[in-house]
Amino acid sequence: MNAVRDKWNRRYEARSHAPPATPAFVTHIAPSLKPGTVLDVAAGDGAASLALARLGFVVTAIDISEVGLSRLEDFAARERLTIQTRCCDLEQPDRLDGLGPFDNILVCRYKPEPALWPALAAMLVHGGLLAFSTFNLQQHELHGFPARFCLQPGELKAIDPSLERLRCQSVSRAGDYFDDYLFRRR
Ligand SMILES: C[S@@+](CC[C@H](N)C(=O)[O-])C[C@H]1O[C@@H](n2cnc3c(N)ncnc32)[C@H](O)[C@@H]1O
Helix, strand or coil: CCHHHHHHHHHHHCCCCCCCCCCHHHHHHHHHCCCCEEEEECCCCCHHHHHHHHCCCEEEEEECCHHHHHHHHHHHHHCCCCEEEEECCCCCCCCCCCCCCEEEEEEECCCCCCCHHHHHHCCEEEEEEEEEEEEEHHHHHHHCCCHHHCECCCCCCCCCCCEEEEEEEEEEECCEEEEEEEEEEC
16 A cells, blocks of 8 residues: 555546646747657656657656556547556656666656656666756745645755756746756766
8 A cells, every 4th residue: 555656546536537738847848858758757647748749759657646647548549649658656666677768858746756866867868858847945835835845945956967957947837836957968
């Protein structure tokens, strides 16, 4: 039994049959990605994966929630998109076994534990891109979103020596507060 999996399964079960809206960050960052493969980390029910597959990227989606991934697979089938999925707990050591390498990795609205960054970096091809956006502390201060899920100021300064930071900005979108990053594997 896994409380995180149960929580997210319940959330996805409660959703409507409509596909999720594309996150603004994904629309913003997609033109900067390398053509080819993308690993969508904590993909949920496919908000980013579906958008990227529509653009021609070869997408692999991983998440702890089998209900979320099952929704993603149904939405993809409706549009005749092919997206590989894998149900895994990103806090387990074997989480990424057998995956990759990827041209791009996307992490959207999920804050990985620190140990995951080097593992993700190692899955990128040289010159591959890691695009990351999640809530910052303003989301906690202004909306009461749990602080443990928010990026602290400067938290990603020492993310991994193999990753060069290309862009970083704090943005507000539709009343929510995010930090966006783009890294390139050296
Ligand atoms: C806020 S949702 C974001 C989903 C998607 N990236 C998006 O932007 O719509 C967070 C996702 O993280 C997943 N998640 C939470 N903890 C996880 C873990 N330990 N391993 C894998 N996925 C996890 C949840 O199942 C959920 O789908």
